[in-house]
Structure formats: C-alpha cells, structure tokens
Amino acid sequence: xxxxxxLALAPVALLLQLAPPIxxxxxxxxxxxxxxxxxxxxxxxLSILGIAFWGITGLLLGTVSAYLLLTRSRLRVAVPxxxxxxxxxxxxxxxxxxxxxxxxxxx
Amino acid sequence: MNNRYAAAVAxxxxxxxxxxxxxxxxxxxxxxxxxxxxxxxxxxxxxxDDVTPFQKWGTMLFTLRYLTRHYDxxxxxxxxxxxxxxxxxxxxxxxxxxxxxxxDLFLLAHTNQYVDWVKSLPDDHRRRLRLVYxxxxxxxxxxxxxxxxxxKIYVGHPGExxxxxxxxxxxxxxxxxxxxxxxxxxxxILAWRKFRQVEAATFGRLNAESFxxxxxxxxxxxxxxxxxxxxx
Numbered sequence: 001x002x003x004x005x006x007l008a009l010a011p012v013a014l015l016l017q018l019a020p021p022i023x024x025x026x027x028x029x030x031x032x033x034x035x036x037x038x039x040x041x042x043x044x045x046l047s048i049l050g051i052a053f054w055g056i057t058g059l060l061l062g063t064v065s066a067y068l069l070l071t072r073s074r075l076r077v078a079v080p081x082x083x084x085x086x087x088x089x090x091x092x093x094x095x096x097x098x099x100x101x102x103x104x105x106x107x
Numbered sequence: 108m109n110n111r112y113a114a115a116v117a118x119x120x121x122x123x124x125x126x127x128x129x130x131x132x133x134x135x136x137x138x139x140x141x142x143x144x145x146x147x148x149x150x151x152x153x154x155x156d157d158v159t160p161f162q163k164w165g166t167m168l169f170t171l172r173y174l175t176r177h178y179d180x181x182x183x184x185x186x187x188x189x190x191x192x193x194x195x196x197x198x199x200x201x202x203x204x205x206x207x208x209x210x211d212l213f214l215l216a217h218t219n220q221y222v223d224w225v226k227s228l229p230d231d232h233r234r235r236l237r238l239v240y241x242x243x244x245x246x247x248x249x250x251x252x253x254x255x256x257x258x259k260i261y262v263g264h265p266g267e268x269x270x271x272x273x274x275x276x277x278x279x280x281x282x283x284x285x286x287x288x289x290x291x292x293x294x295x296i297l298a299w300r301k302f303r304q305v306e307a308a309t310f311g312r313l314n315a316e317s318f319x320x321x322x323x324x325x326x327x328x329x330x331x332x333x334x335x336x337x338x339x
Contacts, residue, residue, distance in 0.1 A: 071108060
C-alpha cells in the first residue's frame with residue numbers, strides 16, 4: 001500500500017481546492033454576517049494570509065503530485081491523473097496567488 | 108520518466124498554469140512599487156453599502172491596500188444597514204477636507220444619495236473634494252450635483268451597471284498615475300472585453316452589449332486630472 005500513496009496525492013490536491021472558498025465564506029461571515037465577531041481591522045491580514053496559504057499549497061501539491069506521478073507511475077496512469085487533478089490544483093493555486101499579488105498591489 | 112525530466116515537466120506545468128491564469132485574469136499593468144508624488148497631500152474615503160458578506164469582504168480586500176498605499180490617510184466604511192455610519196463618514200470627510208489638499212471619494216454602493224450627506228458640510232471645506240467615483244446604478248446624472256458641491260471630477264455609470272468589473276481596472280489605473288480620462292477609457296474597454304469573455308463562456312446567455320450599454324462609465328469635470336494633481 002505504501003508504494004501507491006503517491007496516487008492519492010493528486011486527488012487530495014484537487015479536493016483541497018474546496019477549502020479556499022469555504023475559508024473565504026467563513027471569514028466573510030465572521031466579519032460581516034448577521035452576528036459579526038471578527039473586527040474589520042483583522043479581516044484584511046487574515047484574508048491575505050489565508051489566500052497566500054491556499055495559493056502556495058495548491059501550487060505545491062499540484063507540482064509535487066505531477067512529479068511523483070511522472071516518476072513512479074506508468075504514463076497511462078499518470079497522464080489522466082495529472083490532467084484531472086494536478087492541473088486543476090495548479091490552476092486553482094495560480095488564481096489565489098494572482099489574487100494575492102493583486103490585493104497586495106504587486107501586479 | 109527520469110527524475111530531472113519529470114521535475115522540469117512538473118515545474119513547467121506550474122508556470123504554464125500561472126501564465127494561463129494571468130493571461131485571462133490579468134489586466135496588463137504592473138504596480139511597479141512607485142507611488143505618484145504628493146501622497147502626503149491627499150486622502151481618500153471609501154464607503155460600501157449593506158450587501159452580502161462576501162461582497163463586503165471582496166470590496167474591502169481589494170480596495171484597502173490601494174488606498175492606504177497611495178494616500179496619506181484612507182478611511183474605509185462598511186455599512187450594516189441603510190444610513191449606517193453617516194456621522195462617522197461625515198466626521199472623517201470633514202477632517203480630511205480640512206487637513207489635505209485633495210480628497211477622493213469612492214462610493215461603492217448601489218444606487219445612492221450620499222451627495223445629500225455631503226451637502227451638510229461647509230462650502231469652503233468641500234472645495235478640496237477632488238475625485239468622486241460612484242458605482243451606483245443610474246447615478247451618472249448625479250455628477251452635476253457633486254461638481255456643484257465642489258468636486259473637480261465625477262465618474263459614474265448610466266444604467267443597471269455591473270460596475271465591479273470597471274472598478275477593478277479603474278482603481279488600479281487611477282492609483283497607478285493615469286489621468287482620469289485614460290483610466291476611464293481603458294477600464295471601459297477592459298470591462299467590455301471581460302463581458303465578451305463571459306458571453307462566450309456562457310454561449311451567449313449573457314449579452315455583452317447590454318452589459319456595456321448599462322455600465323459604460325463617463326466623467327464629468329476635469330478629466331485630465333491625475334492622482335498627483337492638486338487643483339486649487
């Protein structure tokens with residue numbers, strides 16, 4: 001079983017793309033929901049940290065999962081997993097990274 | 108596949124993904140880190156109306172950094188009901204008008220009448236109002252009232268506008284140092300392109316021309332102004 005754990009990394013990378021929208025909705029609700037309890041002063045740094053974390057995580061997991069699949073699996077297994085899981089994770093991570101750079105007025 | 112080749116392919120995929128995302132979502136300008144001259148003489152206020160938590164969050168997250176970076180002081184207000192924060196907004200605006208040579212207002216709200224709030228401030232303070240940008244639907248005709256109050260330039264939308272798309276491009280260009288005229292023209296065109304992309308992505312369900320007709324922003328007043336200019 002240990003020999004196949006790398007096959008799980010790409011689906012995990014894809015599944016983790018569900019986390020950023022949940023994080024964003026949670027922060028927005030904490031700050032601006034019906035019963036807000038997060039001071040607006042803290043929303044910006046918290047959101048920036050979260051977006052940075054999810055952006056970097058998505059890119060790292062997408063890259064590492066693609067690398068492991070290419071080095072440890074046959075191409076007929078690696079290519080569909082990379083196309084269906086690693087690349088969507090890379091695109092998701094890129095979106096959050098670009099958002100981060102935009103919110104920080106870097107790009 | 109050997110390790111080195113696999114590493115190159117995986118890294119290439121990551122870089123290609125970012126390039127693809129930037130191509131679709133980027134707007135072609137780079138914030139080079141320079142802040143246009145005169146930062147110490149200008150201030151900005153922004154107010155967001157009572158919308159969904161996500162919309163409030165997104166507006167604040169995008170706006171705040173641009174204002175704090177390019178203005179000596181920036182006040183940001185988020186309303187939790189209609190008419191909320193009036194006293195705090197007017198107090199901050201009056202303070203800014205007395206303290207700074209130019210004060211810009213960003214009214215990030217659906218169809219609104221903040222112009223009635225600002226009327227209550229003294230005439231000689233209001234003459235330092237410079238830019239008023241209003242995202243409100245059908246609020247373009249309000250421009251002459253803002254100019255009468257002392258604003259030098261007003262930017263608004265004519266109809267049921269999808270102004271957040273325009274605002275994203277506009278704020279980045281205005282704070283970058285572009286003239287109002289250039290910032291508005293480029294932002295209108297970029298917003299139009301974005302609407303066309305959405306139209307294509309939805310197989311024509313959303314009509315880009317209709318979005319453009321309702322949202323196309325216009326200026327009233329001195330459209331040569333830049334963020335570093337201080338009209339007296």
